[in-house]
Amino acid sequence: EPEVTQTPSHQVTQMGQEVILRCVPISNHLYFYWYRQILGQKVEFLVSFYNNEISEKSEIFDDQFSVERPDGSNFTLKIRSTKLEDSAMYFCASSESTYQASYEQYFGPGTRLTVT
Amino acid sequence: RKEVEQDPGPFNVPEGATVAFNCTYSNSASQSFFWYRQDCRKEPKLLMSVYSSGNEDGRFTAQLNRASQYISLLIRDSKLSDSATYLCVARNDYKLSFGAGTTVTVRA
Numbered sequence: 001e002p003e004v005t006q007t008p009s010h011q012v013t014q015m016g017q018e019v020i021l022r023c024v025p026i027s028n029h030l031y032f033y034w035y036r037q038i039l040g041q042k043v044e045f046l047v048s049f050y051n052n053e054i055s056e057k058s059e060i061f062d063d064q065f066s067v068e069r070p071d072g073s074n075f076t077l078k079i080r081s082t083k084l085e086d087s088a089m090y091f092c093a094s095s096e097s098t099y100q101a102s103y104e105q106y107f108g109p110g111t112r113l114t115v116t
Numbered sequence: 117r118k119e120v121e122q123d124p125g126p127f128n129v130p131e132g133a134t135v136a137f138n139c140t141y142s143n144s145a146s147q148s149f150f151w152y153r154q155d156c157r158k159e160p161k162l163l164m165s166v167y168s169s170g171n172e173d174g175r176f177t178a179q180l181n182r183a184s185q186y187i188s189l190l191i192r193d194s195k196l197s198d199s200a201t202y203l204c205v206a207r208n209d210y211k212l213s214f215g216a217g218t219t220v221t222v223r224a
Contacts, residue, residue: 031210042217043160043203048210056210091159093212103148105212107159 004108023092122215138188139204146206
C-alpha cells in the first residue's frame with residue numbers, strides 16, 4: 001500500500017537555526033499539505049500546495065515558513081530562524097484531489113522537531 | 117468558538133462492548149467529514165469518511181446530521197486494538213480542521 005514518508009523522524013535544532021523537513025507524498029497524489037501538532041494539543045493545518053503554488057495557508061504559516069516541491073517527488077517545509085514554540089510534530093499529508101472520494105488526506109509518520 | 121468540538125473522554129469499555137461518541141462543528145459550510153484515529157505520538161490514520169446518509173465499515177458506523185452540525189461514531193464489539201484517540205475532522209476546501217480527540221480504552 002502506497003504511503004507518505006517523512007525524514008528525518010526527529011530533528012533537534014537550536015533556536016534561530018533553519019530547518020528543512022522533507023516529505024515524499026503518495027506518487028499519484030496532486031495535493032500536498034503540512035500540519036503540526038504541539039504535544040498535548042490538536043492537529044493544526046499549516047498550508048496546502050497544488051500545482052507548484054500555495055493554495056491555502058493558516059495564520060500560523062507566517063513569513064518564517066516556506067514550502068517547496070524541488071523535484072518530482074519531494075515536498076519540503078522550511079522553517080527559518082526557529083523559535084522554542086516551533087517544537088512540535090510536523091505531519092505531511094497528500095490527497096489525490098479535493099473532489100469527491102479522492103479528497104481523503106493521508107498522513108506521513110511525522111517529524112518531531114525539538115528546538116532548544 | 118472551536119471549529120470542531122469533541123468530548124475528550126476517556127471512554128473505558130470492556131472488550132465486546134459498544135461505545136459511541138460524537139462531535140459538533142461550527143462551520144456550516146464544511147464540505148466533508150472524517151473520523152481519523154491516532155495512536156500515541158503517531159500520525160492520524162483515516163478511519164472513515166462520513167456521509168449524510170450514514171455509513172458503516174465493519175464494526176464502525178458513522179452518522180452526519182448537517183442540520184444539527186453533529187457527527188457520531190459507533191464502535192461495535194470493541195477489540196483491544198480499538199484503544200486509541202479518535203479525531204473528528206471537518207474539511208473546508210483544502211484545509212482539515214481537527215477536534216482535540218476522544219480517547220477510548222478497551223480493557224480485557
